[in-house]
Ligand SMILES: [Fe+2]
């Protein structure tokens with residue numbers, strides 16, 4: 001008997017869509033208790049288009065293959081002391097920032113996608129979210145395994161888990177992800193699946209991985225290549241989610257637009273750390289933050305939002321402000337860390353002449369006018385033995401939790417400052433974007449665990465800076481302060497200096 | 506004469522991360538499992554209460570009644586992290602895949618008489634829906650649970666159940682000549698046949714559990730140990746000539762259940778051994794869900810078989826330190 005073979009798409013549908021059922025011994029609303037309160041209306045889950053059709057057996061096979069290759073490289077890297085091949089030990093500070101600030105977010109994503117992978121009512125998106133949950137666990141674990149080798153030789157890495165929950169600047173990425181985790185399942189999918197993975201991933205993941213490639217970090221770059229196919233699955237899931245929500249019901253548009261606006265701004269603020277990494281921390285530069293912003297947001301994001309116009313979705317609010325800030329954000333951030341180097345778990349430095357010239361060239365509109373003079377002054381003070389430290393605790397933005405150091409749109413000489421009174425208390429913000437987010441959900445953002453407030457309230461180990469650093473488990477004199485004179489520098493020089501000398505003997 | 510090659514001194518400053526070293530002892534090298542799992546989940550200084558459950562933080566020990574001084578006590582004896590999990594499953598599946606090829610080449614399912622095919626469609630294929638319910642439960646424990654030691658194997662288990670549901674789906678397609686009709690018939694049986702209704706009610710009742718550790722007990726001692734075990738291992742007589750090819754095609758399932766139970770038994774044992782309070786609570790849940798699973802299996806397997814299956818699990822629960 002001739003059998004009409006079904007197509008792959010149909011077969012996949014049988015093996016996935018066919019699995020779920022309408023419960024009758026328990027109410028569907030009790031089985032899926034969280035997918036109504038956000039106001040998103042889904043009229044027909046079966047309209048979901050699977051962004052990729054991967055059965056579990058294929059998933060195991062591909063992923064196992066990638067893991068075998070990746071761990072072979074990680075092992076070889078450790079065996080051959082591959083850290084010797086990085087451009088300069090200053091580069092290791094990029095890994096410190098990544099492991100303390102970003103890897104814990106991978107873990108949060110893992111748990112968050114387990115939440116949406118259980119609690120969205122449609123079987124198609126649930127399976128895609130579960131696979132992403134698995135992938136994100138992979139990303140956390142492979143990053144920990146990759147950077148583990150650096151941890152053996154360099155400071156500022158060992159306490160990444162402890163620090164992520166406590167250190168002042170790490171509350172910026174942590175609160176970002178806590179915010180998404182505290183949101184409902186649809187907002188999480190827009191926040192992380194769409195805004196983060198689709199719109200902004202090229203400004204986070206790609207700069208770190210390209211930075212690794214440019215700076216000779218073979219193990220991190222191998223991880224990056226290995227994660228690329230995961231990332232492209234995540235991007236197709238993110239775009240499918242937003243299209244699906246917008247197609248399902250016109251009432252979804254204003255809700256989704258609000259989330260896109262909010263998560264664009266939240267993401268942009270976190271990316272300030274990447275901006276600073278690209279412009280100041282990479283010994284061998286990939287491109288400037290401004291260039292990256294132009295390519296990946298202005299151009300790529302522009303065509304994305306043109307594509308989404310047919311659903312009525314607009315470019316995120318304050319995208320123009322973010323674009324203007326691309327001229328400033330890296331300089332202002334690195335200046336904050338330079339002043340507070342005693343309280344940071346990575347090293348800082350003033351840019352040397354060649355580096356300053358590069359910045360002048362990349363930022364012709366702003367660098368010479370506003371930032372170069374400051375770096376030259378600080379370098380001079382340092383030479384004279386009067387290295388500049390800021391010992392006052394800064395005020396933090398209630399929403400993004402970054403110290404109030406950003407300037408007014410249109411006036412880079414004026415610090416921007418916004419506030420709102422709510423429930424008899426005054427709340428402070430770095431920008432209109434952050435203030436809007438608060439004003440829309442004050443009950444949520446009034447709860448922020450603001451590191452500086454917490455220090456003043458005595459919740460961070462004690463009243464003095466050494467008390468707090470001790471509570472951070474920050475190893476003073478090793479993890480913090482300038483690169484020059486650090487144990488990192490010492491070990492690097494001993495490897496680099498000793499090797500040729502001994503070989504010549 | 507000796508040849509002496511000078512090398513650079515690479516004396517490590519430390520062997521592993523601080524949180525790992527504090528658990529395994531300073532100066533000791535850590536395993537990949539330890540670095541991938543220990544203390545990975547955030548525990549402090551959360552920013553916002555979830556809009557969907559404001560009574561808890563997103564990671565909150567209060568989401569179960571059992572209390573652990575340290576949720577990194579119930580470790581995974583398999584020491585799975587992402588890489589080893591996937592490699593293990595890819596290997597298990599590879600041999601299952603060979604069996605599919607063999608059974609297809611020889612037409613072992615195709616050649617079965619229609620009555621036998623109907624038995625399989627009615628008594629085996631609907632189990633894929635039970636796997637899907639189990640997948641939901643394991644995802645739920647992963648998201649609601651506390652501590653990476655317990656939660657990370659749960660997402661692996663969720664992936665396993667999806668994979669097994671798909672293996673059963675493929676068997677269904679082999680039986681119905683790749684039309685999907687057999688899968689439809691099996692779904693109708695799952696929804697309506699009296700024999701499956703106890704099982705469907707059981708899994709639906711677990712889908713609304715809020716206490717994640719109760720859910721863990723219900724899933725592993727009730728659904729896995731009683732219902733899945735009977736469906737895969739208790740039906741040889743009913744399957745007749747099909748029982749050999751079916752056991753070949755579900756080799757993955759039997760490998761999985763041996764593997765899973767090593768881990769899930771250990772979790773229950775360690776949590777119950779923590780305190781008299783935990784022991785009483787876990788024993789209570791075990792009693793309740795073993796009884797519920799026995800009732801659920803009764804219309805499918807008959808009262809005697811269901812009781813025998815449940816008694817086996819009661820014995821096992823006692824060995825895990827529970828009072829049944
Ligand atoms: Fe990731």
Ligand SMILES: [Fe+2]
Nearest residue numbers: 397400430434
């Ligand atoms: Fe802000």
